Amino acid sequence: MNPSPAPSFAPAAPGLPRYTRIAGTGSMLPVRRLSNADLAAELAQRGVETSDDWIIERTGIRARHFVDADTHASDLAVGAARHAIEAAGCQPADIDLIILATSTPDMVFPSTACIVQNKLGIVGCPAFDVQAVCSGFVYALTMADSLIRTGTARRALVIGAEVFSRILDFNDRGTCVLFGDGAGAVVLEASDTPGILATDLHADGRHVGILCVPGTVSGGQVLGDPLLKMDGQAVFKLAVGVLEQSARATLEKAGRQESDIDWLIPHQANIRIMQGTAKRLKLSLDKLVVTVDQHGNTSAASIPLALDTAVRSGRIQRGDTLMLEGVGGGFTWGAVLLDY
Incomplete structure (x- = not known):
């Protein structure tokens, strides 16, 4: 396939409002699915004890997907991207911006987004x-919303893709049972009517140590520890509070109320954090999109994975108001309110 040049377009006329909307969603999971029982059996061979009941009680997770040795974050990202592009009714050549969120890139550089761009045949x-x-x-x-609103782009591919199984310590049952691999994507496009209503982003570097992979590459060797470390109790305490604050700040910016939210789609980390956030926002748990039970924590992929799952199942319909929110290492957090 010959690479297609990026499309050109005229920016919005001065003074005219410019909005963005989600035109299509997509996702991709690795073929290999491990139930809690499957994972417990593998861990037992390492002398690590856990069980289905222990994992479910603490996290709500029942299964997750892991990549094989030949699959990379870009492969999952491309699969999710193609599904999103198809759902949006466009072609890869119509994309004029690619932003990919990941903590498990294919390489140190170039970016996984550039690798995905090449695999999609976009130039x-x-x-x-x-x-x-x-x-x-x-x-x-x-970021994609901002670039479209300023006329820098017209149709953006926004992806979350992770292969966290590559950075897990399978001797630490407190972390290795939590995470999975996967990718989710959306096509975001310019619109005459509002889609994304408001966003809210934050970070607090004082909490770097509570969730991190404290290793790096130097001289062809790994320095430090290249596996995930987490203080679960500290993360839990911070997460519930900042998720509520960010959601409320986003609602205030948009001039909306909690009752306007049709679906809450939080980062799928732990069912107790998710339910706690919904309760603080006075939302029925029926409005909570939950996929953590089947996917585990897929980090940057978890929100678009959950979004696509709910869209394709028919739960989310056009016109519904969605609150997306995430919290992660850094310590970072934020929220997006949008009319789907």
């Missing part, structure tokens, strides 16, 4: 990665 449009861990998709969506 010339901006393509870059965002590293905000589990908040990455919210960050990426906010």
Whole structure:
């Protein structure tokens, strides 16, 4: 296939409002699915004890997907991207901006977004990665919204893709049972009517140590520890509070109320955090989109994965108001309110 040049377009006329809307969603999961029982059996071979009941009680997770040795974040991202592009009724050549959120890139550089761009056969449009861990998709969506509103782009591909199985310590049952691999994507396009209503982003570097992978590459060797470390209790305490604050700030910016939210789609980390956030926002748990039970925590992929799952199942319909929110290592957090 010959690469297609990035499309050109006339920016919005001065003084005219410019909005963005989600035109299509997509997702991709690795073929290999591990139930809690499957994972417990593998961990037992390492002398690590856990069980289905123990994992469900603490996290709500029942299964997750892991990539094989030959699959990379870009492969999952491309699959999700193609599904989103198809759902949007456009072609890869119509994309003029690619932003990919990931903490598990294919390489140190170039960006995984550029690798995805090449695999999709697109040439010339901006393509870059965002590293905000589990908040990455919210960050990426906010950036794409801003670039479309200013006329820099017209149709953006926004992706969250992770292969967290590559950075897990399978001797630490407190973390290795939590995470999975996957990718989710949306096509975001310019619109005459509002889609994204308001966004809210934050970070607090004082909490770097509570969720991190404290390793790096130097001279061809890994320095430090290349596996995920987490203080679960500290993350839990911070997460519920900042998610509520960010959601309320986003509602205030948009001039909306909690009762206007049709669906809450939080980062899929832990069912107790998710339910706690919904209760603080006075939302029925029926309005909570939950996929953590089947996907585990897929970091930057979790929100677009959950979004696509709910769209394709028919739960989310055009015109519904969605609150997307994430929190992750950094410590980063944020929210996006949109009319789907």
